[in-house]
Amino acid sequence: MRVMVTGAGGQLARALIARAQPQARITALSSRDLDVSDAVAVSAAVRREKPEIIFNAAAYTTVDRAQTEADRAFAVNRDGPAALAAASREVGARLVHVSTDFVFDGLLGRPYRPEDEARPLGVYGASKLAGEEAVAAALPEALIVRTAWVYSPHGHNFVRTMLRIMATRGEARVVADQIGAPTSAANLADALWRLDAGGAQGVYHYTDAGVASWYDFAQAIAEEARGLNMLGAVHVQPITTADYPTPAPRPSFSVLDCTKTWDLLGAPAPHWRTALREVLAILHATAQSDRAARHEGPR
Numbered sequence: 001m002r003v004m005v006t007g008a009g010g011q012l013a014r015a016l017i018a019r020a021q022p023q024a025r026i027t028a029l030s031s032r033d034l035d036v037s038d039a040v041a042v043s044a045a046v047r048r049e050k051p052e053i054i055f056n057a058a059a060y061t062t063v064d065r066a067q068t069e070a071d072r073a074f075a076v077n078r079d080g081p082a083a084l085a086a087a088s089r090e091v092g093a094r095l096v097h098v099s100t101d102f103v104f105d106g107l108l109g110r111p112y113r114p115e116d117e118a119r120p121l122g123v124y125g126a127s128k129l130a131g132e133e134a135v136a137a138a139l140p141e142a143l144i145v146r147t148a149w150v151y152s153p154h155g156h157n158f159v160r161t162m163l164r165i166m167a168t169r170g171e172a173r174v175v176a177d178q179i180g181a182p183t184s185a186a187n188l189a190d191a192l193w194r195l196d197a198g199g200a201q202g203v204y205h206y207t208d209a210g211v212a213s214w215y216d217f218a219q220a221i222a223e224e225a226r227g228l229n230m231l232g233a234v235h236v237q238p239i240t241t242a243d244y245p246t247p248a249p250r251p252s253f254s255v256l257d258c259t260k261t262w263d264l265l266g267a268p269a270p271h272w273r274t275a276l277r278e279v280l281a282i283l284h285a286t287a288q289s290d291r292a293a294r295h296e297g298p299r
């Protein structure tokens, strides 16, 4: 099975590659190998590789910067998926595209179902919604999976940022009035592979199970990391969104209803805290082996 993965340096792409079945022959294209906003390059790459499946894990993901870089955000998050959908159609490839809880405004008061009306608050969310629409228009049979609060042992994410802040300052002030669902990139990648294998088409939601505020998530990171002796005592202080203004507004309640996904996969996702423990164990093991290698020194 020939598989193309875009955005190959990112959290999700790395997890998709790591969780692939052995029979998958993966062409992993980083932003340097393929700029998805370049439609000519996208078409050429897809015609050359003739993949059966394309996972689009490329995205402009800096939510706050998108407020002042709308052109770039839309080029990557709308025009990129549009070009990938058109190229998928040309070669008969299946397209798995990933989107975000930030397409919602957070005002609904219950978990969002795939068919609920999307109303993004910021440029990033608007550009991702435009990407979904472009994919659905060009390739209605494409699979579009919205997810949220993604983290992994690599790249830029809340877990790594919190560990750094907690280790250097011994405390963290974290927003307690935004509610979502932390999601391990590995679990998301597994779900994408399985949704594709199960023939899913259209819009689905995937997050790990359970809900949390950023404060709950930070508190769990502190507790679990302490249990692994990665941190000493840390004070995590809850604050409000008003205490921590950001350029991009964020939804206050963007929990995604994943029932449709869990029904297709035959089981609910693992709870986010279980997944967090797994990621922290990897980070801990990596830090220990780095320390051992430094201790050994050059041979």
Ligand SMILES: NC(=O)c1ccc[n+]([C@@H]2O[C@H](COP(=O)([O-])OP(=O)(O)OC[C@H]3O[C@@H](n4cnc5c(N)ncnc54)[C@H](OP(=O)(O)O)[C@@H]3O)[C@@H](O)[C@H]2O)c1
Pocket: 006, 007, 008, 009, 010, 011, 012, 013, 030, 031, 032, 034, 035, 036, 037, 056, 057, 058, 059, 060, 061, 076, 080, 098, 099, 100, 101, 128, 147, 148, 149, 150, 151, 155, 156
């Ligand atoms: N992270 C989250 O919390 C979160 C939440 C909800 C949804 N999502 C969605 O989940 C998907 C995966 O996110 P992630 O967390 O894996 O993001 P990530 O770690 O930021 O990875 C995104 C990747 O896309 C690449 N990229 C950026 N511009 C590109 C371009 N023009 N052409 C090709 N590649 C480009 C980046 O490369 P460079 O680093 O070289 O620029 C990076 O490797 C995205 O669709 C994102 O919108 C993420």
